Amino acid sequence: MSRVGVIDYGIGNVASVIAAFDRIGVECVGLRNPNDLVSYSHLVLPGVGAFRAAMRNLEDQGWIDSITQYVNRGEALLGICLGVQILALESTEGMPSESVDLVGSKTEQQKGDNLPRSHSSNFGLGLLPFTVQSLRALGCDKRIPHTGWNTVRIVSESPLLAELPVEFDTYFVHSFGLEFVGAATIATTNYGCQFSAAVQVENVMGTQFHPEKSSKHGLHILKNFVAIG
Amino acid sequence: MSDLRYRIIPIILWSRLGAVTGIQFKRHRRLGSLAPIVKLHTSREVDEMIFLDIRAGQDSVPIDIENLKLLSKNCFVPLTVGGGIDSVAAARRLIRNGADKIAVNSTALKRPELITELSEEFGSSSVVVSIDGMWDPNLNDYSCYVDSGSHNMLIPVSEWAEEAEVRGGGEILVCSIPHNGQLKGLDLDLVSSVTSRVSVPVIAAGGLGSSRHAVEAAQAGAQAVGASSVFQFTQVTPEDIKRDLGAEGYPVRNQNSSMPKFLECL
Numbered sequence: 001m002s003r004v005g006v007i008d009y010g011i012g013n014v015a016s017v018i019a020a021f022d023r024i025g026v027e028c029v030g031l032r033n034p035n036d037l038v039s040y041s042h043l044v045l046p047g048v049g050a051f052r053a054a055m056r057n058l059e060d061q062g063w064i065d066s067i068t069q070y071v072n073r074g075e076a077l078l079g080i081c082l083g084v085q086i087l088a089l090e091s092t093e094g095m096p097s098e099s100v101d102l103v104g105s106k107t108e109q110q111k112g113d114n115l116p117r118s119h120s121s122n123f124g125l126g127l128l129p130f131t132v133q134s135l136r137a138l139g140c141d142k143r144i145p146h147t148g149w150n151t152v153r154i155v156s157e158s159p160l161l162a163e164l165p166v167e168f169d170t171y172f173v174h175s176f177g178l179e180f181v182g183a184a185t186i187a188t189t190n191y192g193c194q195f196s197a198a199v200q201v202e203n204v205m206g207t208q209f210h211p212e213k214s215s216k217h218g219l220h221i222l223k224n225f226v227a228i229g
Numbered sequence: 230m231s232d233l234r235y236r237i238i239p240i241i242l243w244s245r246l247g248a249v250t251g252i253q254f255k256r257h258r259r260l261g262s263l264a265p266i267v268k269l270h271t272s273r274e275v276d277e278m279i280f281l282d283i284r285a286g287q288d289s290v291p292i293d294i295e296n297l298k299l300l301s302k303n304c305f306v307p308l309t310v311g312g313g314i315d316s317v318a319a320a321r322r323l324i325r326n327g328a329d330k331i332a333v334n335s336t337a338l339k340r341p342e343l344i345t346e347l348s349e350e351f352g353s354s355s356v357v358v359s360i361d362g363m364w365d366p367n368l369n370d371y372s373c374y375v376d377s378g379s380h381n382m383l384i385p386v387s388e389w390a391e392e393a394e395v396r397g398g399g400e401i402l403v404c405s406i407p408h409n410g411q412l413k414g415l416d417l418d419l420v421s422s423v424t425s426r427v428s429v430p431v432i433a434a435g436g437l438g439s440s441r442h443a444v445e446a447a448q449a450g451a452q453a454v455g456a457s458s459v460f461q462f463t464q465v466t467p468e469d470i471k472r473d474l475g476a477e478g479y480p481v482r483n484q485n486s487s488m489p490k491f492l493e494c495l
Binding site: 020048 | 233327328352429
């Protein structure tokens with residue numbers, strides 16, 4: 001039997017995720033102890049906020065190893081919004097070249113150059129083959145953050161997006177995104193640039209949009225997620 | 230279609246013991262308890278909801294968590310919550326209990342650093358800066374008012390909107406005080422003064438009484454329209470507004486995609 005948990009590491013909209021699962025009749029528990037992951041089969045990593053702050057929280061609370069072990073067991077993991085970005089290789093968010101405050105700093109840091117994999121680093125968990133970039137860097141010339149309902153276009157079949165129309169609307173709120181990667185992108189969205197709306201590599205998946213806040217289509221995606229495995 | 234949808238956002242005002250709608254920020258009409266209002270909006274497939282506790286700041290009573298939980302349990306679209314939020318801790322309490330975004334108004338005008346603190350913690354996309362404006366002849370511009378419109382800050386709305394964006398605000402909610410609750414249309418000059426000055430999304434509010442008014446707000450550059458009275462006291466529904474926006478060429482959500490049967494779960 002599937003047991004659904006949502007990682008409560010201090011900066012996600014945990015209550016909204018739990019309420020959405022509740023609406024589709026699935027019990028979902030907020031998890032605050034990394035040791036608890038062993039008894040779960042479906043795990044959600046939510047995220048609202050800044051990449052570095054999120055990584056710092058995950059590290060400080062000891063989640064990193066337990067999430068990696070969870071994934072190695074083959075159980076299903078779903079990252080939402082910042083959560084899916086955390087699952088990626090690294091993010092340019094908050095790096096000197098991305099930061100308004102530090103414009104003009106003499107030494108522009110190279111991607112991941114000599115950054116220790118430690119507190120406040122720009123490395124993600126490395127479970128998904130993406131680099132997180134600002135929508136501006138991806139070519140978006142529109143108002144940022146990308147806030148509101150936009151079309152998700154399915155580009156490859158997946159259990160997560162089963163039974164959904166080829167195009168449907170979901171809710172986005174983000175300034176950074178995952179580029180398109182053929183092997184891992186299962187749906188895309190356009191907002192002045194194309195980026196990955198939903199991704200999957202085996203048992204690790206994620207959405208840039210908020211399924212818990214995307215009304216009926218979003219709730220159906222959560223239903224699909226729970227049915228995986 | 231790949232354009233961002235124009236959003237229709239009901240604003241639920243809360244004053245001490247009940248939901249209300251405002252009339253020029255001076256008087257209020259009591260609507261009663263929260264549950265039927267949220268259910269109405271949910272059944273109408275609105276794009277978002279905004280919940281503002283208009284007394285929380287002045288009464289120094291934080292937003293009632295039970296209300297927030299009730300809202301969040303019944304709201305499967307984004308929920309913005311505001312009222313007296315003066316710290317990261319106050320905001321975290323709301324986000325933990327079901328808020329997806331937080332709105333700040335008077336507290337940010339009195340201490341602008343708050344916007345930066347919140348956006349550093351929760352991301353700028355979670356921070357809505359709400360501005361209540363009214364034309365001030367002495368300033369010869371729209372001025373920002375705080376504490377439910379009772380105190381003139383003598384700061385031009387457009388200047389504050391720009392500063393709010395620079396400080397990390399991810400969205401601006403601009404409301405006209407004299408147009409509030411009048412159902413006679415938005416103050417389009419006020420809306421334009423903000424949309425022309427910032428690059429973040431703008432929610433226009435105050436005065437929406439028909440779908441025509443929403444089209445006008447879109448033409449003034451807004452990405453969303455917020456309203457309260459129109460959904461309580463008129464026959465106009467969010468669906469009506471979306472239909473008319475769509476006819477004018479503004480993309481709206483799910484107008485053409487038929488919902489498969491299995492999705493009819495809301």
